Amino acid sequence: MGINTAIAQVTTPARIAVFGLGRSVFGWRIEPNSSDAQKEPPNVENPFYAAMLSGLAQTFASNQPRGNLSYDLCPKMASSSSKFRVSSQRMSEVLGLDIRALDRARLSRDSRFDGKFFLAVTSTGIYCRPICPVRSPKRDNIRYYSTAAAAAAAGYRPCLRCRPESAPGTPAWLGTSAIVRRALRLIEEGVLDQDSVDELAYRLGIGARHLHRLFVQHLGAPPIVVAQTRRLHFAMRLLDETELPITEIALAAGFGSLRRFNSAFQQTYGRAPRDLRRQRYQGSRQQNEVVLPLAFRPPYDWNQVRDFLGTRALPGVERLDERGYARTVAAGDSDGMICVRPVEDQDVLELRVRNTTPAALLQLTSSVRRVFDLAVDPVKIALAFGSDLRYHPARDGTGNNCW
Incomplete structure (x- = not known):
């Protein structure tokens, strides 16, 4: 079975328990031919993809520490x-x-x-x-x-x-230690935007130096660099894709002051934020609306995700129709709205955020990426389950990600 066939037969996956990702299990679909289903692992024609996929599967299917790095x-x-x-x-x-x-x-x-x-x-x-x-x-x-x-x-x-x-969310931390996974989830929730590494380590029940060693061992960077890279990348996206003033971008990215933001940005990019701002967005938008494209790895079954969320939509809170998914959200003292829809001929979903404060943008974006499984790796799931006859009849995904 060729790699293109394997990929074409996979729909929306999400987190898979066998990879040690915790309590959530996602839906997926693989429909191999009966002759192909007997092969273990599936026969991948291209040796390059065979090397890539087998290596990725072995890495991400293991929860063992990756060893010390020099x-x-x-x-x-x-x-x-x-x-x-x-x-x-x-x-x-x-x-x-x-x-x-x-x-x-x-x-x-x-x-x-x-x-x-x-x-x-x-x-x-x-x-x-x-x-x-x-x-x-x-x-x-x-x-x-x-x-x-x-x-x-x-x-x-x-x-x-x-x-x-x-880039789509990196799966490189899959298979790392449980402490690193918990720390990354807390960082995604913005813990280091306000608290220190010492406080993060305290919440994890370990010392700050041990947490630093674990991050360097598994991710190649200490916690503070991981958190700052996340903030700066989000700030760069807002510079590229929105009309927000730079002061509001600094706040939205989790920086406590404009001076701190400018210093970190200059150190990382070698230029001031205003020098890197691209031509402003020219598409249609409403007042007080921010539009962000969220990338994913193909193939992505939007219809399956939409149907899954639609059957569980809360009346008066969520809405799904041909225009996409919409939901009201609480942002500080105000009620905002998010809208998500696929973009034709592009590997992105378009996120529209309305009537929210800039400080809420980073957390809302992270939540949308999690709910819609935009960091998932369909190829890895195809390789892991393609030869297992027990899952052959499965069709609909039943992911349990939620708000």
Whole structure:
């Protein structure tokens, strides 16, 4: 069974319990031919995809610690002793793939690998998505990282062409320790926007130094860098895609002051926020409305997600129709509304947020990504379940993500 066939037969998945993601189990569908269903694992014709998919499945299906990583100072960034990088060979071990598979994924520019890893170029000091359209750099100048935060911790700046902040949610933390998973969920909820790393560690029942070691071991970056990368990426998206003033963007991204935001932005991007603002959004919008595209990895079965949410919609709170999904939300002292719909011929959902405060945008966006399973990896699920006859008749997804 070819890889394209396998992908075409998978619909909306969500978190799968066997991968150690906690209590939620998502729906999915695989309908292999009877002859193909006997094969274990499925026969993937392209050896490149076979290497990629088997490596990813082995990595993400394991809950075992990934082992200690050795770090060395990057000569290019030696002026800052706090910036480090992971050797390319060691990071390939973290990703569960060899260097050749990563190179082929990079050269293919296949959107299915978008967000699964990032590559940095030592000659330019920039890190990119694997689908970056720029000319491929020399192989000797490339380093691979499992997360954008790891690349940022190594001293690399985000690419202004492919925009790493627009990549689908990275699944690189799947299979890490339970403590790291809990910490990442708290960071997604904005804990480090107000509290310190010490307070985060206290909530997890461990020491701050031990938490730092776990993050460096599993993600290649300490907690504060992971949190700041998340905030800066969101701020960059707001600069690109909204008309919000820079002061409101700083607040929406979780920065306590404009001065702190400008300093962090200048340090990361090498420019002031106003210098990187693209041409403002020209589409139709209402007053007090923010429009954001949310990327996902294809294939994505919007109809299945819509039907699942529709059967559980709360009257007067949620609405689903041909225009998409809408819901009222509480944002501070006011009631706002979010609207989500697919964008034709693009691997994104469009999120419209109305009548909310800027401070609520980051958390609302994270919640929408979680409810609509936009970080899910359909290919990995196809590989894991494609040869299991017990799941062959399944059709409808029954994910239990909710608000």
